[in-house]
Amino acid sequence: MSTSAFRCGWVALMGPPNAGKSTLLNALLGQKITIVTPKPQTTRNQIVGILSDENAQMIFMDTPGLTQVRGRLSKTMFQAVWQSLGQADVIMPVLDAHLYIRHPEFLERDLAPVAEALSSDGRPMLVVVNKVDLFADKSRMLPLLTRLNEMWPKAEIFPASALLKDGLPRLKELLRDRLPEGPAQFPEDQISTASLRFMAAEIVREKLFLHLRQEVPYGVAVDVEQWEEDEERGQTIIHAVIYVARPMHKAMVIGRAGASIKKIGSEARQEIQELLEGKVHLELWVKVREHWTEDAAFLRDLGLMAE
Ligand SMILES: Nc1nc2c(ncn2[C@@H]2O[C@H](COP(=O)(O)OP(=O)(O)OP(=O)(O)O)[C@@H](O)[C@H]2O)c(=O)[nH]1
Ligand SMILES: [Mg+2]
Known part of the structure; x- marks a missing residue:
């Protein structure tokens, strides 16, 4: 050493x-x-x-x-x-x-x-x-x-x-x-520069990738729209929107009687709970937004494109 x-x-x-x-x-x-x-x-x-x-x-x-x-x-x-x-x-x-x-x-x-x-x-x-x-x-x-x-x-x-x-x-x-010699650039206990909000959206996207077939995952994006601490119940309330590129994909994300989105939501919630080390109430909505992959302003909102 x-x-x-x-x-x-x-x-x-x-x-x-x-x-x-x-x-x-x-x-x-x-x-x-x-x-x-x-x-x-x-x-x-x-x-x-x-x-x-x-x-x-x-x-x-x-x-x-x-x-x-x-x-x-x-x-x-x-x-x-x-x-x-x-x-x-x-x-x-x-x-x-x-x-x-x-x-x-x-x-x-x-x-x-x-x-x-x-x-x-x-x-x-x-x-x-x-x-x-x-x-x-x-x-x-x-x-x-x-x-x-x-x-x-x-x-x-x-x-x-x-x-x-x-x-x-x-x-x-x-x-x-x-590596070059030099002092640390981040506090010793900082592990990422990503916000918890972004990481939560990514976890939902991971579950979508894991459960959806064919080209569907490539047309999904996830945006956390609301993030609130519910002091009374001791939980974090997170509302996330799943954007899909085609109307047909919406039904695929939701699944028969909501089975697919239920599974995605439950797996994502468990993992976000581990990340936050606390109880999470996760609500997911699915919205169709055609051509979002070509929409620069939207990509910027999602944090995928530099300002
Ligand atoms: N057997 C084996 N599988 C691996 C190894 N490393 C990664 N994988 C698997 O390879 C797949 C892709 O892993 P990722 O880490 O998502 O690959 P990536 O390079 O980040 O992929 P992109 O983000 O799509 O560019 C996953 O199923 C991993 O479990 C390895 O060392 N051995
Ligand atoms: Mg990767």
Whole structure:
């Protein structure tokens, strides 16, 4: 353990959708601050998670998965990645190793949006080759590791499993060594810059992603419209609106006799209770708002687009 000066810096987690960026951030923090689902394009904006200890403060930026830009929502998602990259002291691409072992041909395609920009970047780069728990024979990774090494010769390439938290203590050490010296930028006990209101909306969106099929999740947005402390009953009253892009989707969110929304609401309420460490009364409404993904003012209201 080094006894050198305190270090503090910003680390951008970036990479293709579904690679495990958000899972990795939660695992590094030891606490869930960003939502995770098996569906690609879960994360929609920059989410900051802060890890402080006695000799360093690492400020992580979770970002949306990099994919083709289609429409305004995906453009704002892409901008969140570039903004995070601009802010970063250390760049941390995260990749799904299992995917590229089975489909090596997808690697170049998936990394195309960033590979070149990063190849001439002088900042420290740590590439996390994630999901190594999905195959027993680790030698299967070798062609992938070789290719990444050719692509980014100066980067540290680090195989890990965010799900099993395999390799994470070592990953933290490697990260710390690459941060600039400097004082902490956030109070030691602050774990995120996201508001509780935003986190509650994200939890509802996670449950929608988990329970809805096909294209429906991509057309949903959640906005917490009301947040009140009910002192008498000792609970927080939260009203959230679920926006859907098509009239047909409203019925799908609600489900037969309200079964679907009941389930989503109950799972979200339990998780928001854990977050707030107190009782929560959660009310959900579903509203149709066609073309919301193209509405800049609305995206700004949802906190998905910079002012
Ligand atoms: N087996 C395995 N699954 C993982 C690992 N890390 C993440 N996953 C799973 O991969 C899926 C996607 O994880 P996320 O953390 O949401 O991925 P992401 O990169 O943030 O995805 P986007 O926000 O959509 O860009 C989830 O089902 C996770 O449980 C891992 O190390 N091993
Ligand atoms: Mg994510």
